[in-house]
Amino acid sequence: MLRAMANSALDDVSYHQLRQLVGLVDHDLAGDPFPVRAMDAVVFVVGNATQTAHFYQSAFGMDLVAYSGPETGNAEYKSFVLRSGSARFVINGGVRPDSPLLDHHRRHGDGVADLALEVADVDQCVEHARASGATVLTEPHEVSDEHGTVRLAAIATYGETRHTLVDRSRYSGPYLPGYEARDRSVPKPEGAPKRLFQAVDHCVGNVELGRMDEWVSFYHRVMGFVNMAEFVGDDIATDYSALMSKVVANGNHRVKFPLNEPAVGKKRSQIDEFLEFYDGPGCQHIALATNDIIATVEAMRAAGVEFLNTPDSYYDDPELRARIGEVRVPIETLKRHRILVDRDEDGYLLQIFTKPVGDRPTVFYELIERHGSLGFGKGNFKALFEAIEREQERRGNL
DSSP: OHHHHHSOTTOOSOHHHHHHHHTOOOOOGGGOSSOEEEEEEEEEEOSOHHHHHHHHHHTTOOEEEEEESGGGTOOSEEEEEEEETTEEEEEEEEOSTTOHHHHHHHHHOSEEEEEEEEESOHHHHHHHHHHTTOOEEEEEEEEEETTEEEEEEEEEOSTTOEEEEEEEEEEOSSSSTTOEEOOOSSOOOTTOOSOSOOEEEEEEEEOOTTOHHHHHHHHHHHHOOEEEEEEOGGGGBOSSOEEEEEEEEOTTSSSEEEEEEEEOOSSOOHHHHHHHHHTSOEEEEEEEEOSOHHHHHHHHHHTTOOBOOOOHHHHHOHHHHHHHOOOSSOHHHHHHHTOEEEEETTEEEEEEEBOOSSSSSOOEEEEEEEEBOOSOOGGGHHHHHHHHHHHHHHHTOO
16 A cells, blocks of 8 residues: 555656655555645746756756647647656746736746645545635646546645645646647767656745744645654854754655745845745755766766855864764765765765756755655755855855
């Protein structure tokens, strides 16, 4: 029962691989009032979907698998569906000047509009969400084509972000009705790996001061999520800025949502900067699970992706070597690539963060390679936030 419920129709990554990649734990979804199978898609609204889709193919190694736009009879917007293992990104951009997508983009810039979830029963989830006080944005309905039928609905979460609920158990098409299958439009470099990452590990939401606990309660009450971690006080502060964070997850930890709010500090935190430039709450970063972070970072750097820099002192600190013990990559190799390492009671992880990928200092990415650890790199928070503050200072926003 567990394996059948843990795996999604999207996966071409095995259950065993996912267990290591994203830290799955044993859980039977059969008794959940809001049975979430997996992250269905991270859905973006951007200013230029055509160029953004090219970027994610060339720089992130993703495959183009489906498309909807004027050429397919959709005159309102362009939509590109990209895959990497079990991770799916959908890139949407408005075509007509009066498009609501362009209104969204004018306010927020490039960003995540929808964290879509694959669920076992759309109607059950909506009924429970409504009874628990959630706002239902789209009532359950079906869309069909020659590949079958998909049942959909949507509920609201923080800011203008939504969770579309998807049951595609009766559908065999490339994404949704109205989309045509496509092949990647950017050739892979010779010798490139099959993929640079295999799954979405977690998606981080930034919310206003004083509202983190409200949204944590929302995920408990509405979606049956459980607490995974909590970071407050010195755990998550530097000499200049601070924030507070709590992590909620569905029962088997396939879907994990850290939620951050700013805390009082001497200067503006990264959360304050995000809220200003995104013009409200939203998804700050997406963590991508890889089984070879060194090869992934090398390929992405070669394609022009910029990563945060970690000073030599992080790697030369004897306490680091004493704390992390033996890991699969020598410290000297991690230092050369500026990759962070952390260990907890379950194992260790390797991680690195990109700089913001758009014009606004908002959305960025994390690459994470787990070896038993179910954590989020608590031991690296100070080094990470100091690196972010150096970039804020360069932008004049600290």
